[in-house]
Amino acid sequence: MAENTLVRRTPLYDAHQAAGGKLVEFAGWQMPVQYSGVLQEHRAVRTAAGIFDVSHMGEFRVSGKGAEGFLQAMTPNDVAKLKPGRIHYSGLLTEQGTYVDDLLIYRFAEEEFLLVVNAANAEKDLAWLQGHNDAGVTLEDVSSDYGLIALQGPKAEAILSELTSTDLTAIRYYAFVEGEVSGRATLISRTGYTGEDGFELYLAPEDAPAVWDRLLDVGGPAGLVPAGLGARDTLRMEAAMALYGHEIDDTTTPLEAGLQWVVKLEASDFVGRQALVEIRDAGLTRKLVGFNVEGRGIARQGHKVIAEDEEVGFVTSGTFSPTLERAIGMAYVPVSMATIGASLSLDIRGKVVPAVIVDLPFYKRAK
Amino acid sequence: MYPDTLRYSKDHEWVRVEGDVCVIGITHYAQDELGEVVFVEVPEPGQEFDAHEEIGTIESVKAVAEVFTPVTGEIVEVNAALADSPELINQDPHGEGWLVKVRFSSQGDLDGLMDSAAYEKFLEDGE
Known part of the structure; x- marks a missing residue:
C-alpha cells in the first residue's frame, strides 16, 4: 500500500499492525477494517466482547458562560434536561431540518460539554458551530487530546472491572465518570454503537496502546478480540443505528429517519426547528x-x-x-x-x- | 501458495485444465481481498460465455466481486456445495472452493494466462 502523508494514524496504529489488522483509509484515517474476519469479530462482540479503535472520532469542548444556551440553540435534543455526568444523542441540523451530523453530547458541568462527532464531518461541524457562535462561548477542537477505545459485548463490564478501581456498576447507560483504567486517567462512558452493553474509553493518546494491550491480555481468555470497521458496521446495522452518509445526511431529517425521539420541538428553539414543525404538520x-x-x-x-x-x-x-x-x-x-x-x-x-x-x-x- | 498445476488471470481467477474442461475458481489473493464470502451466484449448466465475460458474482459482507471466465465455452457443472457453504471459497480457494467447470473451445484462451511464478510476480508488482 502506498504511503500517503495526508492519511492520519491513530495512537493505536502500531497495535493494529501487530494484531494483523487489514488497514484501509476511512475518513482521512488509516483504520483497521478487520483482523480475523468480519463475521468472527461480529460474533465475538455478540457473545463475549470486542475492542474497537475509534480514535478517529472528533471531539469538541464547549464551555464558558452561555454554553448550555448555545447547544440548546444548535441541537434538537433538550440540553437543559441533560444532567452532569450524563450523555445524550443529538445532532446538528441545517435550517431545512436535515443533518449536518449526528453526535453525542457529554455534560461535565453547568457550562461545560464535550461533543463527539463523526470523523468525516469534524471539520465541517466545527466550522458550522463557529459560524453560529454569536454568544462567544469557548469552542475547542480537542480531537487530538484523545485516543478512544470502544469495549463492547456482554462480557465488557466483567473484563473492564479487572482493570479498574472505578465502580462500573454505578455507571448507567449513557452516563460517564472520570476514573482510571490500568492506572491511567480515563473517561469511562457507558455508550456504544453495536447494540450490546459496553464502554467507550477516552484516554490520553499516549496511554491508549497500553490500555488496548491490557484489554487483550485480560479479555482474550474470555473471548475478547480486536474488531474492525467491518464488524462495527454490521453490528450497528443489526441494531438499526443510523450512520451519517447512509441513513442520515444533509437531504434527510430526523423525522423520516425514525429519530423523532431526538427532536424536542416543544423544548426551545433550535436551528432547523421551524422546518421540522412544518414537515411534521404537513405529514411525512x-x-x-x-x-x-x-x-x-x-x-x-x-x-x-x-x-x-x-x-x-x-x-x-x-x-x-x-x-x-x-x-x-x-x-x-x-x-x-x-x-x-x-x-x-x-x-x-x-x-x-x-x-x-x-x-x-x-x-x-x-x- | 499458488499451485503450479493452475494457471492464473489478471482478474484473479485460476483455471485447472482437465481434458477439454477447465475448472475455474478465484485465487487466494482474491478471496483474501473480499473477506468472508456469504453469497455465490453462478450460471446454470448449459449456458455459454465468451472469454472475459462475467459469469457470476461473489459477495462478502463488505463487497461484491464479479467473476469473469478466462476461457470461451459452455458451463458443464457448477459447484453446488457453495450454495450452502460459500465459506469454502475462503477455506480452500484453489480446491474445494472451485466455482464452475467450462468445456472450452479454444486452446488459445489458455495462452494468455499466467503460471504460478508469473502470477506471484504480478501480485508483488501491485497488479
Missing part, C-alpha cells in the same frame, strides 16, 4: 424502514426500491447479518408503503429481488 412523505432480502444477494447503499417499474425509494445500508444469517438492510420508501410485513422489490445490480419490511431493530440484546 417517506420513511426509513428495515427489510429482509427474501432472494439471494445483498442490497447495498444506492440500490433502488422499485414499484411498477418506477423507482420509489433507495437503500441506505445493507449487509449480510451474521446474527440472523441473512441479508438485511434499511431503505427510504414512501410512507404509503412503509408497513411491517409489506413486500418490496429491490433492484440489485439490475436484478429484481423481493424483500419484506420488518420491525427495527433487527437485533435487540436480552436484558
Whole structure:
C-alpha cells in the first residue's frame, strides 16, 4: 500500500499492525477494517466482547458562560434536561431540518460539554458551530487530546472491572465518570454503537496502546478480540443505528429517519426547528424502514426500491447479518408503503429481488 | 501458495485444465481481498460465455466481486456445495472452493494466462 502523508494514524496504529489488522483509509484515517474476519469479530462482540479503535472520532469542548444556551440553540435534543455526568444523542441540523451530523453530547458541568462527532464531518461541524457562535462561548477542537477505545459485548463490564478501581456498576447507560483504567486517567462512558452493553474509553493518546494491550491480555481468555470497521458496521446495522452518509445526511431529517425521539420541538428553539414543525404538520412523505432480502444477494447503499417499474425509494445500508444469517438492510420508501410485513422489490445490480419490511431493530440484546 | 498445476488471470481467477474442461475458481489473493464470502451466484449448466465475460458474482459482507471466465465455452457443472457453504471459497480457494467447470473451445484462451511464478510476480508488482 502506498504511503500517503495526508492519511492520519491513530495512537493505536502500531497495535493494529501487530494484531494483523487489514488497514484501509476511512475518513482521512488509516483504520483497521478487520483482523480475523468480519463475521468472527461480529460474533465475538455478540457473545463475549470486542475492542474497537475509534480514535478517529472528533471531539469538541464547549464551555464558558452561555454554553448550555448555545447547544440548546444548535441541537434538537433538550440540553437543559441533560444532567452532569450524563450523555445524550443529538445532532446538528441545517435550517431545512436535515443533518449536518449526528453526535453525542457529554455534560461535565453547568457550562461545560464535550461533543463527539463523526470523523468525516469534524471539520465541517466545527466550522458550522463557529459560524453560529454569536454568544462567544469557548469552542475547542480537542480531537487530538484523545485516543478512544470502544469495549463492547456482554462480557465488557466483567473484563473492564479487572482493570479498574472505578465502580462500573454505578455507571448507567449513557452516563460517564472520570476514573482510571490500568492506572491511567480515563473517561469511562457507558455508550456504544453495536447494540450490546459496553464502554467507550477516552484516554490520553499516549496511554491508549497500553490500555488496548491490557484489554487483550485480560479479555482474550474470555473471548475478547480486536474488531474492525467491518464488524462495527454490521453490528450497528443489526441494531438499526443510523450512520451519517447512509441513513442520515444533509437531504434527510430526523423525522423520516425514525429519530423523532431526538427532536424536542416543544423544548426551545433550535436551528432547523421551524422546518421540522412544518414537515411534521404537513405529514411525512417517506420513511426509513428495515427489510429482509427474501432472494439471494445483498442490497447495498444506492440500490433502488422499485414499484411498477418506477423507482420509489433507495437503500441506505445493507449487509449480510451474521446474527440472523441473512441479508438485511434499511431503505427510504414512501410512507404509503412503509408497513411491517409489506413486500418490496429491490433492484440489485439490475436484478429484481423481493424483500419484506420488518420491525427495527433487527437485533435487540436480552436484558 | 499458488499451485503450479493452475494457471492464473489478471482478474484473479485460476483455471485447472482437465481434458477439454477447465475448472475455474478465484485465487487466494482474491478471496483474501473480499473477506468472508456469504453469497455465490453462478450460471446454470448449459449456458455459454465468451472469454472475459462475467459469469457470476461473489459477495462478502463488505463487497461484491464479479467473476469473469478466462476461457470461451459452455458451463458443464457448477459447484453446488457453495450454495450452502460459500465459506469454502475462503477455506480452500484453489480446491474445494472451485466455482464452475467450462468445456472450452479454444486452446488459445489458455495462452494468455499466467503460471504460478508469473502470477506471484504480478501480485508483488501491485497488479
